[in-house]
Amino acid sequence: MTEAPLPQQSGQRRDALDEQYDAVVVGGGAAGLAGAVALARMRRRVLVVDAGQPRNAPADGVHNLLAREGTSPRELLAAGRAELAGYGGAVVDGRVAALRRSSGDGEPLRFDVVLEDGRTTTARRLLLAHSGTDALPPVPGLRDLWGSRVLHCPFCHGWEVRGRTVAVLATGPAAMTVHAATLWRAVADRVVVLEHTGPPVDAEQREQLEAAGTRFTAGEVVALEPLGDDAEGGVRVRLASGGALEVGAVVAASQVRVDTTLAEQLGAAVADVEAMGTVVATGAVVVDAVGATTAAGVWAAGNAAAPMAVVPAVAAAGMQAGAAMTMDLVREDAEAAARRTRAAREEMAGAAR
Template sequence: MPDAPLTPVDVLVLGGGAAGLSAALSLGRSRRTVRVLDAGEPRNATSPHAHNLLTHDGTPPSALLAAGRDEVARYGVEVVTARAVAAQAVDVPSDAGRDGAGSDGAGWAGAGSSGATHEPTFAVRTADGRTHHARRLVVATGMRDVLPDVPGLRERWGRDVLHCPYCHGWEVRDRRLAVLATGPRAVHAALLVRQLSADVTLLTHDAFAPDAEQRADLAARGVRVVPGRVTAVRVEEDALTGIVPADGDVVPCDAVFVGTRAVLDDAVVDGLGLQTTALDFLGEDVGRAVAVDATGATSVPGVWAAGNVTGPQHALAASIAAGSLAGAHVNASLVTADVAAARAARVTTRP
């Protein structure tokens, strides 16, 4: 038997990580009907602990998300484990049957009433074949990190193969640290990592060659530079112990920092036609991000975005802040639409 049609909601949040849950919290507390669709693969899943998050420093990522889900549930937000595989704007008058704050949203999708103000309405299909409808979308699908193609690197990701000195640098302070280059931004990374330890090696991995200025900077801070490709990581007793270059000796190290390329969920981002920006970091192409204004609004009316889908640099605190702000602005846009719809209803019902 086919599933019963799903009740349309005010807002669908695509992605239930830090940014999505934070947006859902703002919206749930504003008495909006909210459904979060979450595929359950947050970017930091392999990390044992999240750091640099005030009042929650050192908490496991899974515990943060469990607490977030509990919090949004208090305000009636539904969190559904599902992957959105297609999303699009649909042309449906969307004000019939709503009564403002606290409405359950029932009756508006497909209402087709005369005199209704047109506002954006969206349909999102999930991998299980179901279709969800909403008046607004928050895209918080995060990003996927593409690592350099070095055997063994991915398996250590989030443990001793690290992406960010602010998130995990303190934990490896004074250890033997390496930076695996993907391009020129590695010089900046090596100098940041040097703040944490006096034992830092930059492996160029044939991704770039430091110029004279960069070499002088690195030498001044005592950062060793090892040219040539890296072919493997050395792991002993489930811990990184070295990096293996194609030529030369193994570089002993306890942790390696590596830049990644940001890959977005094309089905959602491109399906909705969201404008994206190519990301250049210190002369290196590092992927793309959804373009948003200061409120998180995207190029498509009715769609907001927050968190890593708008840029890989947003750590948890920034993603939570962006989600919260986007949620508030989505609610404000619904308030505006509700006022317009209420005024239109008064005009059409006047004798």
């Protein structure tokens, strides 16, 4: 799928980079922009570097975001960029190739920022908010329908397929299959478990699911095909046996993969995320309650730190990280001012002797 570029916003971008920023944000999704706005509203000089490849780009709309229900992901980001520009923040299109601490021990924190196209700048603080990528089951046609007719989260997409038949593609642990079938039953009229390559559900759990109206279809899925010209047309599921069934949507689990390159360059700890006996995300940056990483002066938010989080949650985490970064910058500024005052007093005292 080829993604259209984000719309240009007047006064929002510039190609040249300033020599130094209070904060550089890697990634211009909901988390990165929310963090940048929080910093900019406190009169911090902020640069966002964005590769323009949001993970949720295939989705028709963002849901559960109060007062923005159904807004397309790219429309939401364009509005966020415009907000940031209104507070004096800058966004540049590009990809960060390298981050490294340039200050020595005992010196104020400084970081070198190098973009893939060769542009460079420095930052006092960093926010890692780059997106992850979805590793999807290798079923022909699945990737093309991802985010529209092949779904993963009932809270994100359940309302849009309410009252229809939903098929759960079993590829991981049986516990995940049972969890998905149970949860999607809350919005779907009927749930079908496509046993595919997943391990069998134990007899007791199967009995419970069948009692709730879930049915099971044996055999490997060999293709998913769209029905009709829009997402409401549903999906034709083709089986290795030659049979097929038509459903309103297919549910499939992805493994989120976060690029750990920049975090590792900075010495920030990363860890895989597990759920129900399987790794659901790789390379998440380890953070504390306000998004601080194990590397001094570096914060992380969004899918970089919480790969399974939805847009409202990552936006909140980004704002919280931006606030914490602001407090850290203010503390450093106050300490620097105190050192200058002490030095001036000492100089005056020495001159008077």
